[in-house]
Amino acid sequence: MKAFLEFFTLTDPNIRYVVLGTMLLTSSAAIVGTFTLLKKKALLGDATAHAAFPGICIAFMLTGTKHPIYLAIGAFTTGWIALLLIDILIKHSKIKEDIATALLLSVTFGIGTLLLSIIQNTSNAAQLGLNNYLFGKAAALLGEDLLVLGILSIAILLTVVGLFKEFTLIAFDKAFAESIHMRVNLLEFVFTSLIVLAIVIGIRAVGIVLMAAMLITPAAAARFWTDRLTKMIGLAALFGAISGLLGSFVSYLFPGMPTGPWIVLIVTAIAYISFLFAPHKGLLAKKLRQYKHQNKILQENILKLFYEIGEEKGDFFGNCSTEELMQHRAIPHNKLIRGLVSLEKASLLYYKGNKWRLTGAGKNEGERIAQRHRLWELYLTKYLKTKPAYIHENAELIEHVLTPELVKELNKLLN
Template identity: 50%
Template structure:
């Protein structure tokens, strides 16, 4: 009974405390997902992981020096050590032969070790204030109270606003550093701004997610959003929406189980959305890619069969003669099973008919075969004439392009070459 009441309380946001937790989580998730997009594009995903482990010693130092769990002190500490780790990675990769991955792993484990060492020292010291400090390891959204919300919330809003205001500059720095340099953008400043905003996002996020899994808060929504759009603006918005919704769902689930840390649940929800997107997203998903490849392969096979018919017809001077599968395999090395499959689908398209065990082109089929052959030969001319490729090197390229050329391009190619009669190998071009 009691549990049902809790669920209702949560959904209706009846308790003030629940409202703070939900609002806080949403703000944090949006801020980290938004800034995470730029970290992802700048290939800093693992640096983010290093930052999130590195804020732990900062939090412990903040606590030791101030003696309280006041979020402001902890965040200042977290930002300092988080930023130091970014700086160290930079120094190590710049002044030694050590590669980025080793530098990241090294920093991550060193800062985390110092953090754990300090944490255990604090725990063993018997300071009564320290209870709850270890919640920063895996996060505890339920611990957000109004005073935290002011601090976290305003920092989250600052991050979001900064991204809105400097969107253009951040985009340039992430995508086209060279161009940004030539137009005189102070790159160093914007790179610094991006890293400090990232560090702040991590520092405020660990309240809900914890240091160990915080990297996922920045990377996973961004990586997921990339599957749904090519437009950076849309990507940032989608990441923010995914971040906010999954964040709240994660908090809700952990709310149902007492003593359950929030971080792992939020991250698990993120991951499920990510896997769904990677597999099923239209255009970019694994399925979409697979079907597109299959469709392309089918089209190429059909084109090649029609071309083989045309070639045989050209040789015999009779385009509508009956051809057996063996003849076609002689003309072009088809795999038998594939050939039969292609012939079947061409029959469905009414491009050829089956007579006993042989196949005959229809009028449309003959025209289609002629078109592919024409494009192939026109392209060979184009390559020899305009790109000055030797005529014994043009065939393979034409084999690829013939399947892709649209009627529009076909027309322009004809106009450009002025309807030549013969290709570089002295074969007639059919129009």
């Protein structure tokens, strides 16, 4: 409890720098990552992060210091050049985007590793800690780092807010944006710069290798919760901030645990929770909707079966055993019992003496389903000239999705 209070009150300046710094970088990256995800350019984040590494090494070699501003300028420059080279490769060769991105990713990271080896063989003592940019070291964030992170994060936020409509349009319909003479190339340039900027501010804490996850994962998690872009951006920023906060807390409780990997693990856990439990797009919600739909089809098929048997016998309220029902339609016994019990609970069937019969409401519902089936069969025969062998099977599928409005139109059309 003492450690918990000490951490969340942010009384220690070192804790304050780490927590605020990681929350700033994760939320800023998540905002930019939302548009990156929608533009289907997720791999660009990984390429940019790796391309920033040579810039960090070059900046250190030129200045002899690890000042965050100098290193940020170097990382931004090489990261942006890499994205420019990817664009040139795509436009002026037969190389596709994924291949060009993978190519630049490997080459730039190799160059960065080579430059780091050269630096490590020099006598400059300031080189210590430079390799932390590979995997990140949030615990090393200082006040000057926090100032740079704050300025760059505010710049990203203001740019996104100021160009929100334009970014939205080119993310969803770039061709339309070009047709109304929007300056798409300039907007793409600005957006590319934001990607690089988000990467630059994050690699100090999360590292080059893991930074792509911070760019894309919060946005991917937010996508499961909403279809509105503004809410998606807000949720992505929130998920990023939460992962930064909790990752820092775990690292504080266990000093041997690196902050960057824990941030990535937490945001990945949020993504998996979203994937499983999001109310509309989550896997469990989809499975539940699928189960309800299958149960609805089963119940409608059983009611139609009772109605058709009633037509044959001339008695819609006659009793039927499960064996008789299965003789008329091949429904597995366990599924049939499940459907019959559900219909009894809905007061559409009545059960007595191991036999079942329709109630008044059940008869009306069975008649409605049979009518939809026969209307569609007639429509297929009369207007679409479908072969008889396919008519019944097609109607078996369509009868469950015909709306009252379509049924009304079919009645009018077929007289």
